[in-house]
Amino acid sequence: MLYGYMGKMLFVDLTTGAIEERELTKDITDKYIGGYGIGAKVLYEEMPKGADPLGPESILGFITGPANGSKAMFGGRYTLVCKSPVTGGWNDANSGGYFGPELKKAGFDAVFIKGISPTPVYLYVNEGKAELKDASAIWGMDAKETWEALKEATGQPKARVVAIGPSGEKMAYISCPINDGHRAPGRGGGGAVMGSKKLKAIVAYGTKETPVFSPEKVNAINRKVTAALKESPPAQGFGEYGTGVGTGASALNGDSPVKNWGGVGIVDYGEEAAGKVATPTFDKTYKTKKYACANCPMGCGAEYEVNDGRWPLGPTERPEYETLAAFGSTLLNSEMDSIFKCNEICNRYGLDTISAGMTVAWAMECYNEGVLSKEELDGIDLKWGDGAAIVALTQKIADCEGVGAVLANGSAYAAKHFGKGAEYLQTASGIELPMHDPKLAPGFARTYKFDPTPGRHVKGGLGLAQASGVPLGDKYDYRSTGFLDVTLTTGQEINNAAGFCLFLMFSGVQGAEAEYLEAITGNSFKSQDQMSTGLRILDLRHSFNLREGKRLADMTITDRAVGKPPQTAGPLAGVDIDVDRLSANFFAFAGWDPETGIPSKRSYENLGLDFVAKDFY
Incomplete structure (x- = not known):
């Protein structure tokens, strides 16, 4: 029994109309968890080097994680993966709402799409079956109109839909699909890739249950998390007023x-x-x-x-x-x-x-x-x-x-x-920066510049911890940041790939994600497991960029974001981030060559990435 997964992936070729089901094996789930872990494995192996992001060889993936459908709290996020038309490199973006869990209820852990349809289509995934349907009548509709039209067309009022609007149809690089009317895997141009394929939407509906190793343990962790949330001021503030609860303060303290x-x-x-x-x-x-x-x-x-x-x-x-x-x-x-x-x-x-x-x-x-x-x-x-x-x-x-x-x-x-x-x-490598200033959380400078998906604030590392108020000492002391930066990064790789929301951290329950994963999958997720698995996922995403010819020197971040020149007034006056030192520290502990960024051959082999190592050694 493969606990935490449905055990099936869909591969769709829009050029030919072929739909193939493939088994999702335990070897893959153990090594890559889900989300962009599995996404990186599939795109690295099946998408040719140098493929046009908007061409027929480009592959677009929608991947769930073991947390989706498991009844674990905060387990509702899925991941979109593709080659970005913005950066020309690896891209992943995740989204909440209900689409990810519904895809698993419909019987599949992931959908990968290549090719270009001659006419607009949508993919209907219903109770373990999938078919392509004509979308000509809804081409031109906005994302909300599309959701309503497809619920009516399929006769499933509870169906969940991820769809592009007119901007995606026109292949705007900053376009994205929308699910549940307002949730979005927003960054990097996933909407343009969808539009290039003439794929208007994916509709998911199902009633299947995700097999869980220990439902009792999941419920016990749920009770612990919900009890802790009641005592968490950040959780109460975000629960009442949403993510914008502190927008005003952020604009004044240097965050926004x-x-x-x-x-x-x-x-x-x-x-x-x-x-x-x-x-x-x-x-x-x-x-x-x-x-x-x-x-x-x-x-x-x-x-x-x-x-x-x-x-x-x-x-x-x-x-x-x-x-x-x-x-x-x-x-x-x-x-x-x-x-x-x-x-x-x-x-x-x-x-x-x-x-x-x-x-x-x-x-x-x-x-x-x-x-x-x-x-x-x-x-x-x-x-x-x-x-x-x-x-x-x-x-x-x-x-x-x-x-x-x-x-x-x-x-x-x-x-x-x-x-x-x-x-x-x-920008960071051509994509617009998110709304958190590295001068307040300097670890973000390394993350924005050198994460395989640049310009993201929801990746792990020192920046995310600093922005979350985790006491880590002097944040402007850059002398020995590498080990902690890598450790925090690899831990977040697991959380993102599993389908957990970042806001699980507001419960304050230490190690909740690992506890959940052990209860869901039956696998061990001790600290060393997290480090090796997280680094495997990180290195595979990074290697996708390396195979496309990108090197560390090609990855950039604009001067203002890192205090060059430093501001002369306000709470961030005088801050000038040593991005080179932060990054060198990270590379040393991650095992990346400081000039090329290529992980060592030994590191590849230790992580079970021999199929990647052969492209560089």
């Missing part, structure tokens, strides 16, 4: 970027503006219902009803922290109706809110510094903090219309297109 990462919150944004974008300020006015992802006892989401302001939306969703910061402090914007509107545009059209907001921020600074003209922005007077101008440009991006067709591919693409403005990019 301000004015395209070039400003200081207390100077350029101010306390009044910061207070307006904090969820507690407006939550009670608009909240109609609490929202929780699958098996989540905290529930950080909410449904809203917005009937006032310049853009009455009716039913909508509460913006997340990353969205509030990307369309708020980063643009010096505190006009909440405009942020609600931009959030709704992104949810319906299928846009990554981080990249969308940061691309607007790049254009805004270029405009205000005289680099881009009003004419080049299709007549939009893109002044700092102007909510109407922000909405107008975001809509153009979503429609891929006019200048929006350029900006829809992200800020780095736009700077290259216009041949100017590169000095105002805030």
Whole structure:
């Protein structure tokens, strides 16, 4: 019995229409867990080196983890994997909601798709069977309309859908699929890859149960976690007000970027503006219902009803922290109706809110510094903090219309297109930075720059621990960070691959993820198991980039994010991160060559990655 898994994967070739079922073996699950672990194994072995991210050889994967469907608390996240059209390298993004657990209930642990369909299609996975269906009638619909249309078309009102909107259909690089109407594996251009394949959606419905090694132990851990959450102030705050509970404070303490990462919150944004974008300020006015992802006892989401302001939306969703910061402090914007509107545009059209907001921020600074003209922005007077101008440009991006067709591919693409403005990019290897400043949590500088999926704040490492308030000593002492950075990184690799939400940490139950995995799978997950398995997953994702010809020198992060030059005012004044030292320390303990980034042959062999080693030795 393969506990924690359904034991089956789907492989779909959209060019031929062929659908193949393959066994998911215990050897693979033991070594790669799930999520982007299994995703990296499949893409490395089956996707040719140099494949066009938007071409027929490109493979797109939707992979669950053992936590999905196991009834473990916070076990609702699945992972999208692909080659990114933004970076040209490895890409993974994960999402909550209900799609991941539903895919397992439908009978499968993963779906991998290659090829290009001659006409729009959707994949219907229902009770252990899968078929491709015509999507011509829904091509052009937004993500929410698609969900409703496919529930009706399949006759399954409880079906879960992950779908692209019009931006993905037009292969915008910053597009993403949307599940449950507002949850998204947002980063890196997964929506563009889906659109290139003319795959409108995947529909999942099923009633199958995931086999669990010890349901009693899972229930016991659940009771321990839920009891601890009741005593956790962060859990109470996030449960009541969502991820935006501290957005205002973050804009002032240096966590949230301000004015395209070039400003200081207390100077350029101010306390009044910061207070307006904090969820507690407006939550009670608009909240109609609490929202929780699958098996989540905290529930950080909410449904809203917005009937006032310049853009009455009716039913909508509460913006997340990353969205509030990307369309708020980063643009010096505190006009909440405009942020609600931009959030709704992104949810319906299928846009990554981080990249969308940061691309607007790049254009805004270029405009205000005289680099881009009003004419080049299709007549939009893109002044700092102007909510109407922000909405107008975001809509153009979503429609891929006019200048929006350029900006829809992200800020780095736009700077290259216009041949100017590169000095105002805030990116890591070409993808827009997330909304947590490394100058406050310096470990993020290494993660943003050198994680195989650059520019991510939900990867492990010192940065995530520092941002979470874990007491680790002097965070600006870079002398001996390598061992702890690698240890924290590999531990988070396991959690992400297993399908756990990051917010399980708010329970304060030490080792809860490992306890859950032992109870779900029956396997041991002691500290050494986590280190070796996590490093195996990390090295395989990293090796995908190496095989594509990328080396450490090709991975970049923009100067502002790491304090070059240092800010002269505010809480982060004088901070200049030694990224080279942080990174060298990490490479030494990870076993990566400091020049090429290639792991040692011995490391590959010790991790059971001989099939990878042969490509480099």
